[in-house]
Structure formats: C-alpha cells, structure tokens
Amino acid sequence: MRWLLRNLSALLLSLALAVTIWVVAINEEDPFEEKVFADPVPITITHLPQGMVIVGSPRLAADIRVRAPQSVWASLKIDQLHVVADLSNAAPGTVTVPLAAVVDAPHTLITNIAPQEIQLTLEPIINRELPLRLEINGEPATGYKLREVATAPESVIVSGPASAADSVSELIAQVDVSNAKQTVTEVVGVTPVNAAGQPVFGITLAPSTVAVTVPVEQLGGYRDVAVKAVIEGQVAAGYRLTNISVSPPVVTLFSSDPTIVAALAGFVETEKLDISKASDDLEVRATLVLPEGVSLVGEQTVVVQISIAAIESSLTIQHDLEIQGLGAGLAATASPSAVDVILSGPLPILDSLTHESVRVVLDLLGLPPGLHQVTPQVVAPEGVTVQTILPGTIEVLITGSGTATRAPTAASPPPTTRLATATATRAPTLTPTPTGTP
Numbered sequence: 001m002r003w004l005l006r007n008l009s010a011l012l013l014s015l016a017l018a019v020t021i022w023v024v025a026i027n028e029e030d031p032f033e034e035k036v037f038a039d040p041v042p043i044t045i046t047h048l049p050q051g052m053v054i055v056g057s058p059r060l061a062a063d064i065r066v067r068a069p070q071s072v073w074a075s076l077k078i079d080q081l082h083v084v085a086d087l088s089n090a091a092p093g094t095v096t097v098p099l100a101a102v103v104d105a106p107h108t109l110i111t112n113i114a115p116q117e118i119q120l121t122l123e124p125i126i127n128r129e130l131p132l133r134l135e136i137n138g139e140p141a142t143g144y145k146l147r148e149v150a151t152a153p154e155s156v157i158v159s160g161p162a163s164a165a166d167s168v169s170e171l172i173a174q175v176d177v178s179n180a181k182q183t184v185t186e187v188v189g190v191t192p193v194n195a196a197g198q199p200v201f202g203i204t205l206a207p208s209t210v211a212v213t214v215p216v217e218q219l220g221g222y223r224d225v226a227v228k229a230v231i232e233g234q235v236a237a238g239y240r241l242t243n244i245s246v247s248p249p250v251v252t253l254f255s256s257d258p259t260i261v262a263a264l265a266g267f268v269e270t271e272k273l274d275i276s277k278a279s280d281d282l283e284v285r286a287t288l289v290l291p292e293g294v295s296l297v298g299e300q301t302v303v304v305q306i307s308i309a310a311i312e313s314s315l316t317i318q319h320d321l322e323i324q325g326l327g328a329g330l331a332a333t334a335s336p337s338a339v340d341v342i343l344s345g346p347l348p349i350l351d352s353l354t355h356e357s358v359r360v361v362l363d364l365l366g367l368p369p370g371l372h373q374v375t376p377q378v379v380a381p382e383g384v385t386v387q388t389i390l391p392g393t394i395e396v397l398i399t400g401s402g403t404a405t406r407a408p409t410a411a412s413p414p415p416t417t418r419l420a421t422a423t424a425t426r427a428p429t430l431t432p433t434p435t436g437t438p
Contacts, residue, residue, distance in 0.1 A: 034067040034111060041081045043099065043118065047088040052122045055161045055202070060085075064101055065112035072105050080104040085118060094121045123161040131155050132171050132190065132210060138178030142297050143222030143252050146177065147215035153207070156190055160203030168203065169195040175212045181224065184214040222297070223253050223261040227288065229304045230269045233276030238348035241275070243307040251288070252297040260293050275306060279348075282306040310346030314387065317341050319358060321376060321394065325365030330400040332364060339376055339391065345384040357381055362394060369400045 040061035045054070062083045068076065082104075085097045098117045101110045132151055140146060156171050173188045187209050192200045218224070227246045235241055251268070255261045270286040285301045320338045339360055343350065359379040364372075373393050378386045 030069040030071050032067055032069055033073055034065065035073075037064045037066055037076070037078070037081060039078050041078060041083050041101070043083045043085050046084055046086050049087065049090055049122070051125055052090070052092065053125050053161050055121050055123050055163065058118060058120055060118075062099055062101070063114045064103075064110055065114075066103065066108060067111050068105065068108040072108055076105055076108070081110075083113065085120070087120070087122075090120075090122055092122050092124055094119055123163055125159060126162050126165045128158045128165055128168065129155050130158055130168065130171050132173055134212060135172055135174045136214065137174060137176045138180075140177050140180045140216050141252065143219050143254065144181055144216050145219055147217060149215075150213045152211045152213075156208075156210070157206045158192060158203055159206065164200055164202045167194045168192045168200050171205070173210055173212060175214060177214055177216065180214070180216045181218075183216050185212070187211050221254055221256060221258045221261060223264065224250050225253060225264060226250055226267040227302055228267045228269050229286070229306075230272050231275055231306070232272050233274045233278075235275055235308050236277045236279040236348075238311055238346065238351065239279050239308050240311050241306070242309045243305075245305045245307075246270070247303045247305070251302065253290070253294050254297050255294045257293060260291065264291065264294070270302065270304060273304060273306070275308075278306070278308055279310075281308055310348055312344065313347045313350055314342060314344040315350050315353075317343065317353075317358065319355075319360045322359055322361050323364060324361055325363050325367075326398070327364075327367075327400075330369060330398055332362075332399075333397045334362060335395045335397075336391070339389055339394070341378055341386060342388040342390075343380060343384050344387050349381060349383050353381070353384075360389075362396065364396065364398065367396075367398055369398045372396045372398065 041064050043060040043062055045060070048054070064081050064083065066073075066076070066081075080103055081101065083099055083101045085099055087095070087097060090097070096117050096119050099113050099115070101113050103110055132154055134149055134151055136146070136149065151173065158165050158168050158171070170193060172191045172193060174191075175184060175186055175188055177184050189209050190205050190207075192203060192205065194200050227249055229244050229246050231241075231244065253261055253264070253268070268288050268290060270288055273282075273284055273286060275282065282305070284304045284306070286304050287301050288296060290296060318338055318340050321334050323332055323334065326332050341358065341360065343353075343358075357380070361377045361379060362374050363377065364374065367374075372395075374396050375392065376389055376394055378389060380386055
C-alpha cells in the first residue's frame with residue numbers, strides 16, 4: 001500500500017501519457033475537422049401555446065458549426081442535425097427564444113449555432129363572424145330587370161391572427177349579370193378586404209365560397225322570340241342544302257302595347273332569301289318582317305348562314321390499261337387489258353367526266369422479262385375518289401429478245417397479238433353505271 005502511494009503520481013502520469021499517445025494515433029488515422037455544415041438547418045418550433053400563432057416571416061433556419069472526424073463528415077446528413085426553439089410559457093407579443101442543437105452522430109460535437117437566439121411575434125387566433133356584401137357587376141339584357149338577391153349563407157366566419165382578423169372591414173362576393181336574360185345562380189368566392197378596400201391575407205374563411213341567386217325577369221312590353229329564315233328558290237343541279245343557321249337565333253321585340261307582343265307567335269321571319277342556282281355557301285345579312293307597332297331591340301338585322309354542298313354519288317367505268325416504264329426492246333401483255341373502276345365524288349364532277357379525264361396506269365419501270373403481278377394506278381380529277389379497281393392486280397407478261405415466253409392457249413391468239421388487237425379494235429369506253437342514289 002505504501003508502495004502504491006509512493007508511485008501513484010508516476011502511475012497517473014503513465015496513464016495520461018498512454019491516453020495522449022492513443023488520441024494522437026487515432027487523430028492521425030481519422031483526423032477531426034471543425035467547420036460549418038454546408039446547408040442551413042431548419043428550426044423546429046416546439047410547445048407553441050394553444051390558440052397562438054407565429055406572425056410575420058421569421059428566418060427559421062440556423063448555421064451549425066460541427067467538430068467531427070473526417071469519416072463522420074463524409075456521411076453526415078442534414079436530418080442528423082436538429083435545432084429547436086422551445087416556446088413553453090411564451091406570451092403574446094415579440095419574444096426572444098434561445099436555440100438548442102443536437103446531432104445524431106458518434107464522436108461529433110456542435111461547437112456553435114448562428115444565430116443563438118431568434119425573435120418571434122406571437123398573436124392569439126381570433127374568430128369573427130361578419131355579414132356578406134354582394135357586388136353585382138354588369139347590367140341584364142335590355143328589357144330585363146333584377147329582383148331581390150339571395151346568398152347562402154349570409155355571413156362568414158373569419159379566423160386568423162388578431163392583427164389580420166381585426167383588419168377585415170367587410171367580406172365581398174361578386175357576381176356578373178352582364179346581358180343576363182334569366183336567373184343567375186353561381187357559387188362565388190369570398191374576398192376579405194380592409195377599410196381601404198385592399199384584400200387581407202393570412203386568414204381563413206368558413207365557408208370560403210357562397211351560393212348566389214340573382215333573379216332576372218323581363219319587363220312588360222318586351223318579348224324574346226326565335227328567328228326563322230325564309231328561303232326561296234332551288235340550289236344548282238347536283239347540289240343540296242345542308243344547313244341554315246341564324247345569328248342571333250333569338251331576338252328581343254318591344255311594343256308600347258304589351259298585348260301586341262303577347263299575342264305574337266313564338267317566332268318572326270326574315271325577308272325572303274333567294275338561293276336559286278347557288279352552288280356554294282352563302283352568308284346574308286337580313287332584315288326581319290315585324291308586325292306594325294313592334295320594333296326590334298338592338299341590332300336591326302340578323303346574319304343568315306346557308307350551307308350548300310355537292311351531292312355525293314358514285315359510278316363504275318370500264319377503262320383500258322395504259323402501260324408505262326417498259327424497257328427498250330421489251331414487249332408486254334396485260335391480262336386483262338381493261339379494268340372496272342368505281343369512282344365516288346360530287347355528282348356535278350362525275351357527270352362531267354370524259355374518257356380523257358381518267359387514266360389507269362400500269363407502271364412497269366425496272367421490271368425484267370417474265371411474269372409479274374402489277375397493281376394498276378388510277379389518275380382521276382381532283383375531288384374524285386377511287387373506291388375500287390376490279391381486278392385489283394393485273395398479270396403482266398414481259399418478253400424480249402432471247403427470252404422464253406409462255407405458250408398461248410388454243411382458245412386465244414398469242415399474247416402480243418391479243419394486246420395489239422385489243423388496242424386497235426376496241427375503242428376506249430367510259431360507261432357510267434350509277435351505284436348510288438344522289
């Protein structure tokens with residue numbers, strides 16, 4: 001025991017020296033670094049008193065200075081750092097709150113927080129019930145008036161910080177009745193405004209929208225009636241009338257004697273519009289035929305749009321084949337040498353077709369001697385659609401010097417002779433066969 005007491009100081013010195021050597025060795029292997037974390041750390045508010053709210057726009061973030069080994073720095077994340085502002089027992093008004101920080105990482109120390117405290121302004125949350133004022137924008141159509149307006153609900157509860165809620169002077173809902181001819185029913189938003197008429201922000205409204213009903217009724221002596229376009233004459237042959245529209249479709253009439261407009265039919269007619277021989281769409285500004293003592297409110301004419309389209313039909317023609325692209329020194333025999341073509345399009349165009357208007361082409365460009373299956377191509381005027389080619393594929397035998405040919409059958413002349421005969425003796429025909437009803 002006496003030996004231990006005599007050598008205690010030497011033992012403690014040895015222990016301290018060993019610890020120092022260990023720390024130095026560890027530090028050399030994984031040295032410590034002290035620096036500010038790269039990103040500001042969000043400040044968490046805790047224990048905010050019930051019924052209170054933070055107002056303004058304080059900066060709720062702090063810069064944290066950390067001392068840690070390099071290995072820790074390499075993996076340190078922002079969610080491992082925590083900065084807290086504790087508002088326990090805070091009173092309304094501006095308060096100064098110290099910040100506390102902790103870190104979830106081994107061998108890590110927070111050496112500084114900047115700022116070390118923040119100032120916050122707290123206000124109590126208040127609720128106010130205020131009546132709703134409806135603003136009506138625009139005027140109803142001529143000959144109409146507004147009746148008593150209704151909103152549901154008639155008042156709204158304002159909630160928020162005292163300074164914002166107390167600044168609300170009134171609640172406004174707006175509805176537009178411009179040119180209305182019937183009751184306007186809309187769900188519209190509510191806007192809180194201060195005494196200067198400026199919107200107030202940072203509060204909530206319950207409800208934030210209201211249903212508004214604005215009854216609209218027609219005055220005596222006025223009446224809305226439909227417009228009927230009166231057409232005479234017939235469009236050009238091969239064309240048909242597809243649509244007639246009037247703008248506006250309904251007009252307002254007025255008479256100083258309400259019984260006159262009350263006795264009117266539910267429509268008025270336009271002046272007669274002649275469409276004789278028309279082959280294209282028409283747009284006409286027309287006047288209305290009104291009874292004596294009745295006048296038209298607003299624009300004194302209406303626009304009548306008349307749509308005219310060609311009658312679509314179809315026909316079948318028989319046409320010889322026209323061979324193109326045949327190489328030099330080669331001859332070709334097509335079987336068959338003519339095809340049936342079904343065309344469709346406007347009847348006036350189909351009626352005007354001639355033999356020269358349509359071509360049926362077999363393009364043999366680049367084809368060597370031998371037997372080929374070729375698809376004919378029809379060239380037709382614009383507006384005409386090729387529906388079907390019968391047959392859709394033509395057998396073509398291409399022959400040339402030194403090329404073997406298919407032997408002809410006994411029932412028909414050799415192919416080259418048959419082609420020559422068909423070309424020389426059968427005049428091209430264009431035989432229309434109606435397949436549809438105009």
